Amino acid sequence: PSTSKNRLSIPGFEKLTTAGANSNYLDWSLMAKSVLQTEGLLHTITPTEPKDRPSSYKNDCLKVKTFFLCYVEKANYTVLCQCGDDMVAMWNALQSLHLDSSSASKMFWLKSIVTEKMEGDNMDAYLDRVQDMYDHLDLLVTQEKPLRTDDILAAAISLAVLPEWQHVLTALLQCPNITSNEIISALRSEGVRCWTQSITGTEVVTVSKAKVVPPPSHHTSESSGSQSRQPRIGKANAATVQSDNNSSATIDLSDSESAMLVHTTKTVSSMSTSMPMNLDSGCSKSMAPPSKPLTNVQPASTHVTLANNSVIKATATGTTTLPLTVDKSVSMLQVPGLNEPLLSVSDLVDEGLVLEFNDQGCDIRRRGAPEVVGHGVHRNRLFYLEGE
Known part of the structure; x- marks a missing residue:
C-alpha cells in the first residue's frame, strides 16, 4: 500500500459491499485489518485508554476514516456518519451492520465446512480450505453470539430443501438469531401456500378442498346419542356461508391438513365487531363476513371456491388491524354469508x-424477536385470534 499524508491507497482493494446475503464483509475485514496492521494503524480500531495512545493518534484516525470512506460502498455511510471520529465505533458499526443483523453468515460457513470435499489425494489443500472456512466461522462466534443448535439445524434444513424453497430461508436469515421453530413454521406455512395455489386458478381464491357429505336428519342429530361427528383430518374450523336456497349441506374437508367444516344455511347470525378470527382454516386468502368492519374498502369481484367446488363472489376488499401489541394489518376479502373471519397463515407470515x-393456543411473534405480540386461543379443537 502507498501512503499519502492522510490517505491509504491500496490498488485492487475491493470495496465493502452493501449489507445482506451477498455481503463481502468477512473477506473485506480480514484484508482491512492486514492493511491497518502493515501501516501501523491497527491501534485506531482497538479500544485503548487515552493515556496509552500515541501522539499521532488523531492524525492516524483521520487516515483510517478516509480509508473507510474510500473503500466501502455508499450504502454503508449511514452507520459511519453516526460515529464521528471514533474509529473503534466505526469498525464495530460496520461489523454489526453486516454480521450481527443476520444469521446468514454463520449458516454459509457451516454449510461450507460440512459440504467441502477432498479433491484427489491432496489432503493438505483440503485441510487448508477447511481451516480457512473455520476461521471465517470463528470470527462470527462470540460469547454473546455463540454457535447454537438452531444454527446447525438451520444449516441442515438449508442443505436438504429443494431450490424452490430456498427463498423462505433467505428471507428469514436476514433476521438476528433465527430459531428452529421460526424456520420450521415458515416452511410449513409455505407448504400450505403451495398447496392452496396448486388447487386454484390465478383469479380464484379457495377455502379448502372438500367433498360434500349428506346432512344428518333433524330428528337423528337431536335425539340420537349415537350420532357421530363428521370425520376430519388435521385442524378444523366451522364457518357458515349463506345458501342460494333453503337447503343446507355439511361439507367435510377431510382431504386437507388444515381442514374445516363449512355449513350452508339460509340465515346468518349477526356478529360483534370484535369477533374472533380463525387461524387454521386453510384458506389461501384472509376473508371476512360483511358484519366485520374493514377499512380502505374497495369494490371487488374475486371468486371464492368453497369446499364443494361451488363459487361465491367476494363483494369487496379492505384491511383490518390485527389485535396484537404491534401495529399489523392484513388485507381481507369481504365474502357474503361468511359467518366468521378466516385468517390466512401466509398473509400473517408476509407481515413478518x-x-x-x-396445546394451549398459539403464540405470535415478530420474525426474529423473542417477545410474544399476540396469542391465539385453542377452543373446541380450533385456533382463534380473539378480537379486542
Whole structure:
C-alpha cells in the first residue's frame, strides 16, 4: 500500500459491499485489518485508554476514516456518519451492520465446512480450505453470539430443501438469531401456500378442498346419542356461508391438513365487531363476513371456491388491524354469508409474523424477536385470534 499524508491507497482493494446475503464483509475485514496492521494503524480500531495512545493518534484516525470512506460502498455511510471520529465505533458499526443483523453468515460457513470435499489425494489443500472456512466461522462466534443448535439445524434444513424453497430461508436469515421453530413454521406455512395455489386458478381464491357429505336428519342429530361427528383430518374450523336456497349441506374437508367444516344455511347470525378470527382454516386468502368492519374498502369481484367446488363472489376488499401489541394489518376479502373471519397463515407470515401452535393456543411473534405480540386461543379443537 502507498501512503499519502492522510490517505491509504491500496490498488485492487475491493470495496465493502452493501449489507445482506451477498455481503463481502468477512473477506473485506480480514484484508482491512492486514492493511491497518502493515501501516501501523491497527491501534485506531482497538479500544485503548487515552493515556496509552500515541501522539499521532488523531492524525492516524483521520487516515483510517478516509480509508473507510474510500473503500466501502455508499450504502454503508449511514452507520459511519453516526460515529464521528471514533474509529473503534466505526469498525464495530460496520461489523454489526453486516454480521450481527443476520444469521446468514454463520449458516454459509457451516454449510461450507460440512459440504467441502477432498479433491484427489491432496489432503493438505483440503485441510487448508477447511481451516480457512473455520476461521471465517470463528470470527462470527462470540460469547454473546455463540454457535447454537438452531444454527446447525438451520444449516441442515438449508442443505436438504429443494431450490424452490430456498427463498423462505433467505428471507428469514436476514433476521438476528433465527430459531428452529421460526424456520420450521415458515416452511410449513409455505407448504400450505403451495398447496392452496396448486388447487386454484390465478383469479380464484379457495377455502379448502372438500367433498360434500349428506346432512344428518333433524330428528337423528337431536335425539340420537349415537350420532357421530363428521370425520376430519388435521385442524378444523366451522364457518357458515349463506345458501342460494333453503337447503343446507355439511361439507367435510377431510382431504386437507388444515381442514374445516363449512355449513350452508339460509340465515346468518349477526356478529360483534370484535369477533374472533380463525387461524387454521386453510384458506389461501384472509376473508371476512360483511358484519366485520374493514377499512380502505374497495369494490371487488374475486371468486371464492368453497369446499364443494361451488363459487361465491367476494363483494369487496379492505384491511383490518390485527389485535396484537404491534401495529399489523392484513388485507381481507369481504365474502357474503361468511359467518366468521378466516385468517390466512401466509398473509400473517408476509407481515413478518411467526406462529407457534401448541396445546394451549398459539403464540405470535415478530420474525426474529423473542417477545410474544399476540396469542391465539385453542377452543373446541380450533385456533382463534380473539378480537379486542
